[in-house]
Amino acid sequence: MMNKPPRKRKKATSGAFSGSEPPASSTNEDISQQVDPAIATITVTAVEVPELTEQEQSDRLHLERKVERAFFEAGKALAQLRDRRLYRSTHKTFEEYCRSRFGYTRMAATYKIAAATVMENLSTIGLQNAEITTDGLQPPQMSTIGLQNVEMSTSGLQILPTNERQVRPLVALEPEVQRTAWQQAVHEAGGKVPTGRIVKDVVQRIMERTKxxxxxxxxxxxxxxxxxxxxxxxxxxxxxxxxxxxxxxxxxxxxxxxxxxxxxxxxxxxxxxxxxxxxxxxxxxxxxxxxxxxxxxxxxxxxxxxxxxxxxxxxxxxxxxxxxxxxxxxxx
The missing domain is CATH 2.30.30.30 (SH3 type barrels.)
Incomplete structure (x- = not known):
């Protein structure tokens, strides 16, 4: 009778495993113990944003004012060119000069000059300190803070226009009424620079009363x-x-x-x-x-x-x- 070869004994798998692949039961157990993604905490490393230095703050304010002054400076320059007739060596009329040199129509140049004049008028008082009426019917008592240098700013004592569209509706009003209308527009804008539409609506109401x-x-x-x-x-x-x-x-x-x-x-x-x-x-x-x-x-x-x-x-x-x-x- 021939002897049967001995059977190979299976390796025990309970309590331990070998190799890089864990058994299925172990994998399922790990997944079941993972944190719910909805309540997981994610750690983000904060990047520190350095504060502006005093010089940078000064530079920012200076540059912002240059942007805000653009339409004002353009209007003042055009007024000088017109009034001193500095175009006369090359053009017969101011209209021809503006169209040739800047691409402005006669009306556009006129509005820019008028807007600069209104801006200069508004800049002669501390508008934010003025008492603003709720209906704009009567000119309010206004603080007369004179400015030797016209500074256009939307902070501090003044809230002034930053573009021509905000100023254009005021052109047809008297200087004192321009100030009243602007203050009313600032009031309706919640103490901020009003849009051209707000200014136009205020002017329209004032003009209708005195039409x-x-x-x-x-x-x-x-x-x-x-x-x-x-x-x-x-x-x-x-x-x-x-x-x-x-x-x-x-x-x-x-x-x-x-x-x-x-x-x-x-x-x-x-x-x-x-x-x-x-x-x-x-x-x-x-x-x-x-x-x-x-x-x-x-x-x-x-x-x-x-x-x-x-x-x-x-x-x-x-x-x-x-x-x-x-x-x-x-x-x-």
Whole structure:
């Protein structure tokens, strides 16, 4: 009888395992002991953000103000270019110069200049310290904190406009009313810089309460009444030919510029249509000659012609103007 070979004994697997692969039961046991992902705590290493130094804080404020001053500086610069006629060596009119050099329409340049004037007006008082009425009906008692240097800031004592759209609706108002309207807009914006829409709505309500029917017509000749509008300083009595009739203001052309001004700054001459046409022709002639940069005494003469209380020139005035025109034509 042959002996059977001995059977190989199986290795015990209970309580221990060998190799890199754990048994299934052990794996299931580990999974069952894992933490619920919904309540797991994740450790994130915090990255320290250094605070701004005093110099960096100063630089930030300075740069922010430069951004905020952009439209203001542009308007002031355009006003200088216009008033000093610094374009006269290359362009006959300010309108042509703006379109050629900056791509601005006549209306766009006028609005930028007007917006800068309003900004300067708003910057003369501590607006945030002013008492603000809830309805804007009466001008409030305002703190008169004078500023030697116009600083546009949205913190501290003042809350001032930061772009042209916020200022544009105020152009048609008187300086004192501009301040009242802006304060009301700041109030409605919760003490922050208001949007152009908020400012426009405030101005609309003020104008509706004091609305004067705009009966002017395009081509009508008026006289400029300066009152206390700094933008019109030196233009008192000038011919103003209506070029656009707006709801609360008119856009007018003078012999050397264009303005959008409130109705309170205009007084019609009540000229007949033919007389209005004569004034326009004379005004155009003055503009062409004045662009040549003549001597101061000659310029004063031309400025005087642009303020006449009549729609015609005397024989002597006509002769002098023709002489100047001939000199100008010879120069170009």
């Amino acid at each position: 004067v029917p705009n009966t002017y017509q395009i081509g009508e000749v008026c006289q400029i009444i300066v009152k206390d509008n700094p933008e019109l300083r030196g233009k008192g009595g000038c011919w103003a030919i209506i070029s656009a009739v707006n709801e609360f203001s008119c856009t007018v052309e003078t012999w050397n510029s264009e303005y959008t001004i409130g109705l309170q700054h205009l007084k019609s001459y009540n000229y007949l249509p033919a007389e209005c046409q004569q004034v326009r022709e004379i005004s155009d002639r003055i503009s062409r000659v004045y662009s040549s940069g003549l001597e101061e005494s000659v310029q004063k003469f031309l400025e005087m012609l642009g303020k006449l209380n009549r729609a015609y020139l005397t024989d002597l005035e006509e002769k002098v103007l023709r002489v100047l025109e001939s000199e100008y034509i010879n120069e170009i």
